Amino acid sequence: MSExxxxxxxxxxxxxxxxxxxxxxxxxxxxxxxxxxxxTTCVLMGVSGSGKSVLMKHLMGLMKPDRGSVKVNGEEVAxxxxxxxNQLRRQQGVLFQANALFDSFNVYDNVAFPLRERxxxxxxxxxxxxxxxxxMVGLSHAxxxxxxxxxxxxxxxxxxxxxxxxxxxxxxxxDPTAGLDPLTxxxxxxxxxxxxxxxGATSLVITPDVAxxxxxxxxLALMHEGRVVEYGPPDSFRESQHPAVKAFLNNYLRRxxxxxxxxxx
Numbered sequence: 081m082s083e084x085x086x087x088x089x090x091x092x093x094x095x096x097x098x099x100x101x102x103x104x105x106x107x108x109x110x111x112x113x114x115x116x117x118x119x120t121t122c123v124l125m126g127v128s129g130s131g132k133s134v135l136m137k138h139l140m141g142l143m144k145p146d147r148g149s150v151k152v153n154g155e156e157v158a159x160x161x162x163x164x165x166n167q168l169r170r171q172q173g174v175l176f177q178a179n180a181l182f183d184s185f186n187v188y189d190n191v192a193f194p195l196r197e198r199x200x201x202x203x204x205x206x207x208x209x210x211x212x213x214x215x216m217v218g219l220s221h222a223x224x225x226x227x228x229x230x231x232x233x234x235x236x237x238x239x240x241x242x243x244x245x246x247x248x249x250x251x252x253x254x255d256p257t258a259g260l261d262p263l264t265x266x267x268x269x270x271x272x273x274x275x276x277x278x279x280g281a282t283s284l285v286i287t288p289d290v291a292x293x294x295x296x297x298x299x300l301a302l303m304h305e306g307r308v309v310e311y312g313p314p315d316s317f318r319e320s321q322h323p324a325v326k327a328f329l330n331n332y333l334r335r336x337x338x339x340x341x342x343x344x345x
Contacts, residue, residue: 092151093118093250093282094139099148101134108134110306111148116299121276121283123293125328126303132286135303136252139284140172141165153249170198173243173251173281175271181227181238187214188223191241198246213241216278217271232260233267240271244279251275253285257292265292272296290332294318302328 094116101109109131116122124132137143138150141157150157152168160168181190188210195206214220217237227235236256243251253272257265269292275281287293293300300317302310304324310317317325 091118092116093120093153094122094284095149095151096135096138097149099135099138099150100146101131101138101143102146107306109145109148112303112306112308114301114308114311116282116284118282119276119280120298121272121285121296122299122301123285123287123297124301124303124308125286125288125290125293127328130303131306132303133254136254136284136286139250139252140169140174170246171249173240173246173248173275175236175239175243175251175253175256181235181242183227186224186226187219187230187238190227190238191245194242194245209245213245216244216274217241231264233264236260236264236268237271240275244275244281247279248281251279251281251283253283253287255286255288257287257289265289268292269296290329291336304328 092115094114096112096114099109099112100107112131112135114122114124114135124135126132134143138145138157139152141160144158153171155164155168157165157168182193185193191213192206192210195201195209201209210223211220214223217240219234219237219241222230222234222238227238230238251272256272257268260268272283272285273296275283285293285296294314297314299311300314301308302317302322302325310320310322310325312320318329320326
């Protein structure tokens with residue numbers, strides 16, 4: 081895994097070095113390394129159990145490494161006290177596989193929740209901020225609707241609006257397209273693009289959706305057995321000769337071919 085001079089020179093929003101984490105006899109991370117330059121989108125791929133979500137939880141300070149370094153915006157996450165860690169988390173927006181919306185809150189109150197919990201804004205200021213954020217994701221018409229009344233794609237957009245409401249510097253997406261149909265998946269991809277274009281945020285996206293990954297990423301990374309075995313822009317990633325990368329991409333192409341044949345009957 082190599083880095084060009086421009087990548088080295090860029091300011092890094094995320095820097096993971098030689099990260100190790102075990103749970104009993106199970107070594108989830110075995111010396112993972114990853115850098116994400118500020119303002120870019122990195123897509124992290126890999127089979128289930130390769131360590132992707134464990135790595136992301138270290139970025140959020142939800143886990144501490146057994147060994148190695150995790151820096152976010154230049155700060156060593158494991159060394160932060162609770163107050164500093166909360167400040168760091170305020171700079172992160174997280175969109176999980178399940179949107180984690182409050183079923184008893186309408187769209188407006190779901191999106192307003194972080195502002196009410198973490199700021200001292202007046203209700204007038206909250207309303208202006210919520211209205212602006214919902215307009216950004218095309219949901220100005222849905223403020224009084226509840227999550228159960230929304231399509232999967234609309235729920236994802238509400239989840240993104242809530243994650244983005246505090247204008248985070250970093251957006252983390254944990255398998256946001258899992259189980260979604262192609263139309264909703266396309267909607268999620270637009271959300272990720274919006275985060276980069278309108279917020280200028282750095283994004284780290286965990287997804288098994290190879291087609292989406294190549295379309296949205298500035299850099300692609302593949303995790304294999306607890307390590308990042310390949311990292312680079314889409315063109316160089318596609319041409320990688322690493323056995324794990326070739327196997328991963330070949331498996332994707334095989335499954336896509338099977339779906340096409342099944343659809344054709």
